[in-house]
Amino acid sequence: MEWTPYAMAAPQEITIESLSGHWVLVNTLSSLEDIFQSSHYLQNKDLSSETDPILKLQKVPWLLRKAFGFATIHIQITQYPTPSTTSLSTNIDFLQTSTASLAPTKEERILDWKILHHEDYFFGQIQGQSEFVRGVTDADGSIRPEFKIQTENATSKIKLFLRGEIEADGSKFAGFIVEDCSNPGLGLWVHTFERNVKAEWTAEQIWGFEMFGGERYFSRRIVVMTKGEYICGRIVFDFVNL
Numbered sequence: 001m002e003w004t005p006y007a008m009a010a011p012q013e014i015t016i017e018s019l020s021g022h023w024v025l026v027n028t029l030s031s032l033e034d035i036f037q038s039s040h041y042l043q044n045k046d047l048s049s050e051t052d053p054i055l056k057l058q059k060v061p062w063l064l065r066k067a068f069g070f071a072t073i074h075i076q077i078t079q080y081p082t083p084s085t086t087s088l089s090t091n092i093d094f095l096q097t098s099t100a101s102l103a104p105t106k107e108e109r110i111l112d113w114k115i116l117h118h119e120d121y122f123f124g125q126i127q128g129q130s131e132f133v134r135g136v137t138d139a140d141g142s143i144r145p146e147f148k149i150q151t152e153n154a155t156s157k158i159k160l161f162l163r164g165e166i167e168a169d170g171s172k173f174a175g176f177i178v179e180d181c182s183n184p185g186l187g188l189w190v191h192t193f194e195r196n197v198k199a200e201w202t203a204e205q206i207w208g209f210e211m212f213g214g215e216r217y218f219s220r221r222i223v224v225m226t227k228g229e230y231i232c233g234r235i236v237f238d239f240v241n242l
Helices: 032-037 051-057 062-069 156-162
Strands: 021-026 072-081 090-098 105-110 116-120 124-133 135-137 143-145 189-196 202-212 215-226 229-241
Touching: 051 062, 051 215, 051 229, 105 116, 105 124, 156 202, 156 215, 156 229
Parallel strands: none
Antiparallel strands: 021 072, 021 229, 072 090, 090 105, 116 124, 124 189, 135 143, 189 202, 202 215, 215 229
16 A cells, blocks of 8 residues: 555545545554654544543453554545445445554445444444435524434434534534535435444444534544443544545
């Protein structure tokens, strides 16, 4: 893979319909040495939520959580039409590697809301669903993603957070960018829902683009819940190259 000297906010040609490329996530615990060795000037370190509390709620073992927390996480995304003769859909494939001693993981998502089964050493056995969702105009004139909440016993705060109306601490937020897409309608986002088969936690996400410091970034808002306890968080990615 050809490396660029720095990571950056998402270029305008990168959209929710075209996420293919090399992305990177730096966790809040990542060392300066990791950042220097990866030859990137990574701008999102303070934009992402702390991952350890989220991973702990997902029953990820302590050693894996610590390794993840100190690593620079690289994600290669490949997005393409689903090979199918019966219906039109979209595949989004992920290959995740890191600067730490974590083995790579692969994941495939098909945006047709059908349940897919996935298993890896990090999260265990997962049943996941993914779909594109459109926007709706709220009473205040803002356009925000509209979707059917899947998290059981979800509070009003959970949906407000996932839609981009508030931050995790409850403060008001400008929300996701509403961007044009190939089909008529109000914006476009990705909605996902995963359930762990054994640990029984769930994770619900909305993917889109948000503005931070005048720059446009790809972000995922996530709510993890288990046994009535939940955490709201956001993961922000730097774009490296195609």
